[in-house]
Amino acid sequence: MGDAVGGGNMPPWADARLVPGGEGGAVPLPGFADRDVILLEDDDEFAVELCDYLGRHGFSAVQVRSVEALLRRIAEGRVEAVILDQFIATSDIILSLGEIRRAYAGGLVFLTGNEELADRVMGLEMGADDFISKLAPPREIVARLRSVIRRSADRLQARAAGARGGGWVIDRQRRQLFQPDGGVVHLTAHEFELLVVLQR
Numbered sequence: 001m002g003d004a005v006g007g008g009n010m011p012p013w014a015d016a017r018l019v020p021g022g023e024g025g026a027v028p029l030p031g032f033a034d035r036d037v038i039l040l041e042d043d044d045e046f047a048v049e050l051c052d053y054l055g056r057h058g059f060s061a062v063q064v065r066s067v068e069a070l071l072r073r074i075a076e077g078r079v080e081a082v083i084l085d086q087f088i089a090t091s092d093i094i095l096s097l098g099e100i101r102r103a104y105a106g107g108l109v110f111l112t113g114n115e116e117l118a119d120r121v122m123g124l125e126m127g128a129d130d131f132i133s134k135l136a137p138p139r140e141i142v143a144r145l146r147s148v149i150r151r152s153a154d155r156l157q158a159r160a161a162g163a164r165g166g167g168w169v170i171d172r173q174r175r176q177l178f179q180p181d182g183g184v185v186h187l188t189a190h191e192f193e194l195l196v197v198l199q200r
Contacts, residue, residue: 036059036060036078036079036080036081037054037059037060037061037062037079037080037081037082037083037145038061038062038063038064038070038073038074038079038081038082038083039051039061039062039063039064039082039083039085040063040064040065040066040067040070040082040083040084040085040088040093041063041064041065041083041085041088042065042085042088042089043085044063046134047063048063050083050111051063053138053142054142054145057142059142059145065088066088067088067091067093067096067099067100070082070100071099071100071103074103074104075103079104079106080106080107080149081106081107081108081109081145081148081149081152082100082104082106082107082108082109083109083110083111083145084100084108084109084110084111084112084128085110085111085112086110086112086114086119086123087112087114093110094110094119094122094123094126097123097126097127097128098126098127100127101126101127105152105155105171105178106149106152106155107129107130107145107148107149107151107152108127108128108129108148109128109129109130109131109132109144109145109148110123110128110130110131110132111132111133111134111141112131112132112133112134113133113134113135115133119131129148129151129152130144130145130147130148132144155171170195170196170199172196175187175189175192177192177195
C-alpha cells in the first residue's frame with residue numbers, strides 16, 4: 001500500500017498488541033460492544049495500534065478492509081465517525097467518497113500517509129470533513145476526530161430524522177439537499193439559497 005506506516009515511520013502509539021484480522025475483514029477492539037468509529041484500513045498492524053489508542057481515549061473502534069464492508073457496517077447501526085485510509089490495495093478511496101457520503105452523513109476523516117495538496121483539496125471538496133497525516137501526533141488526531149464528530153452531529157441527526165419521516169433533509173452546514181433515500185441532490189449556490197428561503 002502506498003501510504004502504509006512502517007519501520008522508522010511508526011506512529012507514537014505503536015505499542016499495542018497485534019490482534020490478527022479474520023476472514024470477514026473486521027478487527028474489533030476487545031471489550032467494546034458499541035462501534036461508534038469505523039476505520040477503513042488494510043494495514044492490520046496499524047489498524048490495531050490506532051484502535052487501541054482510540055479505545056484508551058474514549059472511542060470504540062472497528063476495522064474494515066473494503067468499501068463494501070464499510071457500507072455494510074454503516075447500515076448496521078449508529079456510527080459517529082468514519083476514518084478512511086486513502087489507498088486500499090490499488091484503489092483510491094477518494095473516488096468512492098461520493099458513494100460513502102450518500103450512505104453516511106456523519107464525520108468522514110481521511111487518515112493517510114499521502115501529503116499531496118491536490119488530493120487533500122479533492123477529498124475535502126468531495127465530502128470529507130478532515131484530511132490528516134498518519135504521522136500527526138496522536139493527541140492531535142484524537143482532538144480533530146472529536147471536532148469532526150461535534151461538527152457533524154447535527155447533520156447526522158438530520159439525516160436520521162429525514163429517514164424516519166421519509167422526507168427530504170436540508171443540511172445548511174454543508175449546503176446539501178438529501179433525498180429520502182439518502183442520495184445527495186447537487187444544487188448551485190443560488191438554488192440552495194432559494195431553497196432555504198422557501199423553507200422558512
